[in-house]
Amino acid sequence: MAVLEVHNITKSFGKTVVLKGIDFSLEQGKVLSIIGSSGSGKTTLLRCLTSLETADTGKIMVDDKVVFDSESSVKLTRQEKRENQLKMGLVFQSFNLFPQYNVLDNVMLAQRLAAKEREDYKANKKEILQEIERHSREIINSVGLSEKINNYPCELSGGQQQRVAIARALALNPHILCFDEPTSALDPELTNEVLSVIKSLAARDMTMIIVTHEMTFAKEVSDHVIFMDDGVICEQGTPAQVFENPKHQRLQEFLGSFQK
Amino acid sequence: MFVEVLSALNEGFLKTLELFGLTLAGALPLGLVIAFGSMSRFTPLKALVRTFVWIIRGTPLMLQLMIIYYFPGLIFGNNIWGTGEGGRFIASIAAFVLNYACYFSEIYRGGIQGVSKGQYEAGQVLGMTKTQVFFRVVLLQVIKRILPPISNEVITLVKDTSLARIIAMQEVIWAGQAFMKSDGIIWPLFFTGVYYLIFSGILTLMFGYTEKKLSYFRE
Ligand SMILES: Nc1ncnc2c1ncn2[C@@H]1O[C@H](COP(=O)(O)OP(=O)(O)OP(=O)(O)O)[C@@H](O)[C@H]1O
Ligand SMILES: [Mg+2]
Numbered sequence: 001m002a003v004l005e006v007h008n009i010t011k012s013f014g015k016t017v018v019l020k021g022i023d024f025s026l027e028q029g030k031v032l033s034i035i036g037s038s039g040s041g042k043t044t045l046l047r048c049l050t051s052l053e054t055a056d057t058g059k060i061m062v063d064d065k066v067v068f069d070s071e072s073s074v075k076l077t078r079q080e081k082r083e084n085q086l087k088m089g090l091v092f093q094s095f096n097l098f099p100q101y102n103v104l105d106n107v108m109l110a111q112r113l114a115a116k117e118r119e120d121y122k123a124n125k126k127e128i129l130q131e132i133e134r135h136s137r138e139i140i141n142s143v144g145l146s147e148k149i150n151n152y153p154c155e156l157s158g159g160q161q162q163r164v165a166i167a168r169a170l171a172l173n174p175h176i177l178c179f180d181e182p183t184s185a186l187d188p189e190l191t192n193e194v195l196s197v198i199k200s201l202a203a204r205d206m207t208m209i210i211v212t213h214e215m216t217f218a219k220e221v222s223d224h225v226i227f228m229d230d231g232v233i234c235e236q237g238t239p240a241q242v243f244e245n246p247k248h249q250r251l252q253e254f255l256g257s258f259q260k
Numbered sequence: 261m262f263v264e265v266l267s268a269l270n271e272g273f274l275k276t277l278e279l280f281g282l283t284l285a286g287a288l289p290l291g292l293v294i295a296f297g298s299m300s301r302f303t304p305l306k307a308l309v310r311t312f313v314w315i316i317r318g319t320p321l322m323l324q325l326m327i328i329y330y331f332p333g334l335i336f337g338n339n340i341w342g343t344g345e346g347g348r349f350i351a352s353i354a355a356f357v358l359n360y361a362c363y364f365s366e367i368y369r370g371g372i373q374g375v376s377k378g379q380y381e382a383g384q385v386l387g388m389t390k391t392q393v394f395f396r397v398v399l400l401q402v403i404k405r406i407l408p409p410i411s412n413e414v415i416t417l418v419k420d421t422s423l424a425r426i427i428a429m430q431e432v433i434w435a436g437q438a439f440m441k442s443d444g445i446i447w448p449l450f451f452t453g454v455y456y457l458i459f460s461g462i463l464t465l466m467f468g469y470t471e472k473k474l475s476y477f478r479e
Contacts, residue, residue, distance in 0.1 A: 050385050082387045089385065096382035099477045100400045109396065110386035154478040172386060 003028040003207050004176055009048055009058035011041075018044045019055070020231040026176070026224070029205035033218040033239075036228035037254055042211045045228070046178050049209070050090045051081075062087045062175055082114075089174030093181045095161045097153040097168070104149045107136040107168045114172075139167045143197050159190030163197055170201075177201070179210045195221075215258050219243050227251045265439060265448045272435025273455045279352055279421045279431065284414065286357035291364025298369055316362040321355070322423050328355040329427045345430060352424040356417075363413050371406035372398075376479075404474045411467035418460045 004026040011019040018041045026032050034042050047053040049060065051068070060068040067084040076084070097106050111132045115121055121128060140149055143163040153161055162182055169177055179198065183191040195217050201208065202221050212218050218225060218239065225242040227235045227250075235248045246252045297309035316324065329351040333339040341347035375398050383393030422433045436449035 052381055052384065078389070085385065086387045092378060092382065094376075094378055096376070096378035098379065098382070098397050099479045100397075100404075110383075110388055113388055113392050113396070152477050168386070 001028055002026060003063055004049075004209075005059075005061040006049070007059040007061075009045065009055045009060070011044055011048055011053065011055050018231055019048070022058070022231075022233060024226060024233065024236070026207065026209065029207055030223040031202050031208045031210065031221055032224045032226065033222040034209065034211045034226045034228060035213070035215070035218060035242075035254070036226075036234075040228040041231045042228055043180055046090065046180050046209065046211055050088045050178060051085055052090075079117075086172050087175045089169035089172060089177040091162070091165050091169050091177065091179045091182050093185050095153075095158070095165045095185070097161055097164055099153050102150050102152050103140060103145060103156075103164050103167075104133070104136060106153070106164055107140060107171050108132055110168075111136070111171055136167075136171055139171050140164075142170075142200075143167045144193075157190060158186045159193045162186065162194045166194075166197055166201075170206075176207045176209060179208065179212070181211055181213060184213060215243070215255070227254065229254075265451070268435045268438070269432055269448060269452060269455065272430060272432035272452075275349070275429070276421045276431040276455075277459075279349070279356065279424060279429070280417060282353050283356040283360055283417060283421075286353065287360035287364055290357060290361035292368055294361055294365035295368035295372065298365060299372070313362045313365060316359055317366070321359050321420060322426050324359055325352065325355045325423060325427055328358075348424075348427050348429045351427060352429050356420070356424075360413065360417060364410070367406050367409045367413070368402075370409075371402040374405055375401050400474075401479060404477075407467065407471050407474065411463070411471075414467070415460050415463055418463065419456060422456075 002025040006022060006024050009019055009022040010017070022045060024032075034045070036042055044053060048055040048058075048068075055068065055070060057070045058068070059066065059070070062084075066072070067087060098109065101109060112129065115128050115132060118128065137146070137149065140146055143166055145160060145163055145167070148156060148160060148164075153164070156164065162185075166177075166182075182198070183194050186194065191214070195214065198208070198210065199221055210218070210221070220239075222239050225236060225239050226233050227242060227246075227248070229248075229250045235242065235246065235251045242251070243255065246255055294309060294313065297305055298313060300306045300309070329341065329348065332341070339347060341351040379397055379401070380390075380393055383397050388396070421431060424431055425433050425437075428434070432452045432455055433449070436452040439445050439448040
């Protein structure tokens with residue numbers, strides 16, 4: 001069953017047309033990699049999927065429920081907007097951790113704020129907060145950072161910071177977790193620790209969309225690969241099809257540029 | 261004699277402190293309002309606010325004091341500030357608040373615009389509301405950024421309060437000078453410097469302490 005369906009997404013900034021009609025779907029538990037040259041619209045697509053940007057046209061469905069529809073004039077309540085927002089997680093290239101909070105608090109903050117709006121919050125405050133902390137510690141453990149739980153972001157390496165960012169996104173149980181070049185701000189020796197965390201998520205059947213320039217990694221981890229060029233999906237298929245047997249000349253050139 | 265001078269200076273300094281305190285109480289929040297105005301997406305408002313800030317920051321506070329105190333009298337024929345010491349005090353507060361609010365607004369603007377867009381976006385994708393992001397994430401980062409420039413301005417304000425002397429507000433320098441006329445002695449005037457030194461010393465320590473408290477994180 002498709003957990004994500006994207007229909008005819010277009011997006012322009014002023015006169016620049018960045019996305020020219022994107023359609024794809026993604027199955028539960030699968031990993032999709034998006035590759036493509038700089039400026040082809042990968043980040044913009046992720047930002048439309050995660051509501052950081054509003055697409056000009058198109059429709060996005062998660063679990064058969066519409067989360068975005070440019071045709072619809074229904075006004076969503078704040079609660080509904082947030083529910084839709086939380087279906088998609090996003091890990092940024094530049095981590096964007098909250099500098100004044102330690103690792104645990106970075107992971108807990110959004111959960112705590114959301115919990116405050118639960119009806120039983122007053123009555124069960126203590127249990128709810130304990131549960132949030134237990135859950136957060138467990139997730140921090142799973143990205144291998146239990147020893148850094150009380151450290152502040154400025155005390156961590158880039159790779160560690162990115163793992164905290166992954167934990168922070170995971171803690172909200174997104175249906176789909178998106179990554180925008182999660183390792184391109186990292187020194188080469190730190191990329192592997194982040195990539196292996198993502199691989200372990202793939203092994204646990206997390207549904208993911210990964211924009212990346214790490215071709216070897218994309219080949220290894222993905223179930224499906226999309227090659228974007230100039231605002232359209234130029235070619236897509238299994239990693240074997242895309243990487244071993246590229247049909248489009250643009251894709252051949254693009255892959256060729258990595259073989260130096 | 262010494263005791264007499266001290267008690268007169270104390271009284272003057274109390275007025276100085278009042279002017280200082282009320283200026284901060286008015287200018288710190290007003291500065292925030294002006295800062296939001298100067299960042300407004302409504303261009304006419306933004307232009308108006310920025311022009312106002314430019315005028316206030318581009319002219320001497322002493323001149324502003326005189327204009328604010330004397331100008332209404334010249335135009336309307338009567339002094340809206342009321343007569344005597346009380347009127348001069350209110351006029352001084354008005355001038356100081358306006359002047360300092362403009363300086364603070366520029367500091368706030370720098371601080372707010374300096375926080376990266378990524379912080380807001382991270383908050384949004386985590387399902388936080390704009391208000392939550394501002395208060396839980398952005399605010400402390402802004403405070404940390406603006407503390408050093410704010411502390412500079414506040415310490416400048418300690419000394420700037422003496423400018424109110426120009427419209428004969430009876431602050432500490434005025435009190436010191438009074439002894440020149442009545443008793444022909446000049447040391448009380450010089451002695452007022454001690455008050456400023458001690459007070460700005462205390463403020464420097466306090467700001468230093470707060471900055472240190474916030475040094476546990478870096479952006
Ligand atoms: N907010 C914006 N305003 C104007 N133009 C924008 C904006 N965001 C993106 N663009 C333009 O859209 C195009 C696609 O940008 P996008 O960031 O999506 O590319 P990308 O595929 O992620 O590239 P990269 O690999 O370099 O990250 C670029 O030409 C960019 O200049
Ligand atoms: Mg990008």
